[in-house]
Amino acid sequence: MAELKTGGRFKSAVCTAEIMVVSAPAGDVDLTCGGVAMLDSAADAADGGEIHPDHAVGVAIGKRYINEEETLEVLCVKNGDGGLAVAGQLLLQKDTKKLPKTD
């Protein structure tokens, strides 16, 4: 359980995935990757641990992930084999709308 602040960065304890928080609800959030609690990016790497088979859906760099209520949004900044979840519920990949190039 950790408080997620916009701009905060977390890494997976069981794969190479890293994410940045785009928006989050107040209070502690049970954010996991591969079924295991994510770590602050500055923390030492966790040893051992495996991706739970139900959470092996992977994350892709540059994609956004949201919970069903759309109160949490994270950006994947490093690929990984684990899937993101909050309180056991896998996050969904967010569709992005294409905007005209302006610069």
Added chain:
Amino acid sequence: MNVMMLLEMANAAFPERAAFTDGSSGESFTYAELFEAARHRAASVRASGANRLVKLDVSNLATPLSLFTSAWAGVPFVPLNYRLTDAEIEALLKRVTPAYLVTQADRVKTLGSVDQVNAIACADFLDPSQHSEAVAGEWSMDPDEVAVLLFTSGTTGEPKAAVLRHKHLVSYILSSVEFASASEEEASLVCVPPYHIAGIAAVMSSVYSGRHVIQLPNFTAVEWVRLARQHKVTSAFVVPTMLARIVELLEAEGSATADMPHLNSLAYGGGKMPLSVIEKAMKFFPNTDFSNAYGLTETSSTICVLGPEEHRETAVSSDPLIRRRLVSVGRALPGVEIEIRDDEGKLLEAGGRGEIYVRGEQVSGEYEGRGAVTDADGWFPTRDAGSMDEEGYLFLEGRADDVIVRGGENLSPGEIEDVMLTHAGVADAAVVGIPDEQWGEAVAAVVVAKPGASIDIEALKTMINQQLRSSRVPAVIALWPELPYNETGKLLRRVVKAELSKP
């Protein structure tokens, strides 16, 4: 949250892609080379003890390297306008010391002698052999740290330094650009100066989308056309005066279309686009998507866009209210809110003319030493005047400070200019207030005739009087060969005003 994250992701996903090419020297680097160079230069900047990284030169490879180096080192990036006088540059430099200054070779000695300035030539900044092998550790993730200090042009008084924090710039990119959305063939021609917010936005959005940037250091239409063809450029951003020059050149070339089949998108902004220029441009680039962008330094660049679909739909609509949208700046980007308020700060209904207010994650509205000028709810008063129609299309009317107060009545120059521009012989028009004993201010105007056209001033006044109240008819209308614009396409109203105010 840090601007460096954008380059980190590009370096992870497509390290070998061409990232930036200096159009004048032909030198270029990949995302991996840019990332590695930033890692080393950040160590040099930290070792220097500077707390600002200042860049003073035309666009070159040192531009993106300076931006990302500063983000990594954790010091604000301060691009200065190289067109200012030596005295003006020195005065600004003294406001941002201790500074690590990346500049033209011939300025290193003079500016390097300024107290607490560590000056290095661009070529030496780029050259690995001029730096130690040390690499910087991690960059800060604090979203509230200052990423960029940008001096506004400051038409009156001392220039203000707009403060853009990492959270503003990263929010802008995340809400407007999809990661890795560009294909390997896409190339963007960047000709806005590096000290302009559009130049900084172009660096960040190209990196995040994976689009190759071709830098054009000193804009001329000839160079722009040459580089666009040589590098098979797929997208570009220009200010209205640049597009006018490009159109003139293409007209002189004499062919029906521009012979740039790769140019998929052409965005413009930074000032009012004359309808005649955009109409001609759409003919020269029949297969190109046009977008009109509106933004400010204080809003991390674009907040409003009129997209390609809207350009096509509005241009052919039989409904005059819809056709009028071609001269609008479109609608707010996702995550950006816009309101029009009157002098007392009261919200206006659709169509009402007033001051444009904006709110959103990318909006800073903060100046160094003065704090944020946003209100309690986060709204930033842009000092731009405008109106918004029922569908949210925003129409610009010039700066709020340009409003003419004639006999207690507030008149918008934009409204009068729009009518003047509908005259068949008028290519460009500017309306300003000049001192007047009876009214406080009187309405005065300058028009530029289209090539070969003659303008009957009295007939023009009659035409304005038929469409607007008599108080809006200019007392004086002068005919000039051209209007004064600055290098980024902003009409210099104070120059027009000064000239017309002469007795």
